Amino acid sequence: MHQYKGKLIIHTGSMFSGKTSSLEKDVKRFNIAGYKTVAFKPSVDTRYPKSEIRTHDNTTLNAVMVNNIIEICEYCKGYNPDVIAIDEVQFLGGNIQDIVGAINKFLEKGITVVLAGLDMDFTGQAFEIVKELMPIADYLYKHHAVCAKCGTDAWISHRKTKAQERIVIGATDEYEPLCRKCFLEEIK
Numbered sequence: 588m589h590q591y592k593g594k595l596i597i598h599t600g601s602m603f604s605g606k607t608s609s610l611e612k613d614v615k616r617f618n619i620a621g622y623k624t625v626a627f628k629p630s631v632d633t634r635y636p637k638s639e640i641r642t643h644d645n646t647t648l649n650a651v652m653v654n655n656i657i658e659i660c661e662y663c664k665g666y667n668p669d670v671i672a673i674d675e676v677q678f679l680g681g682n683i684q685d686i687v688g689a690i691n692k693f694l695e696k697g698i699t700v701v702l703a704g705l706d707m708d709f710t711g712q713a714f715e716i717v718k719e720l721m722p723i724a725d726y727l728y729k730h731h732a733v734c735a736k737c738g739t740d741a742w743i744s745h746r747k748t749k750a751q752e753r754i755v756i757g758a759t760d761e762y763e764p765l766c767r768k769c770f771l772e773e774i775k
């Protein structure tokens with residue numbers, strides 16, 4: 588792992604696919620390898636106690652709550668990490684150019700950036716920031732939950748409620764992972 592300098596690692600996929608667990612595992616491995624790490628999460632994710640990243644498997648990682656990319660840059664100026672992790676990056680505030688620009692600057696400085704984020708919303712539309720970042724990743728992992736209807740690899744987080752807003756924070760009460768075929772049948 589000592590080769591990881593200035594690498595962009597992205598974990599994406601639907602809800603319940605293990606993105607956050609993978610980010611957490613990466614950070615723990617970097618810690619063991621002696622890297623100075625810091626993890627951030629957007630404050631819009633109010634599901635769990637502040638200053639923790641909690642996975643759906645209930646493991647946790649300490650995290651700094653932020654509203655936008657500017658707060659991440661400010662924090663890192665004083666802290667000088669080797670590795671920056673950002674969970675739920677699709678919720679991060681700031682315009683897309685600023686986020687991509689800031690991440691590129693970290694990478695150019697030799698800082699490794701580990702991101703976890705949803706690729707698509709509940710309708711199948713890409714989250715723009717994840718769409719912009721995926722092609723510039725050094726390592727891109729698409730994770731899969733299990734389709735709640737048929738048991739194959741899931742493709743999307745299907746919203747079970749009627750809410751139409753793009754961002755509704757929730758877990759299994761609100762969302763279920765579905766494969767493309769079951770999703771298309773469900774929305775017919």
Ligand SMILES: [Zn+2]
Nearest residue numbers: 734737766769
């Ligand atoms: Zn299915």
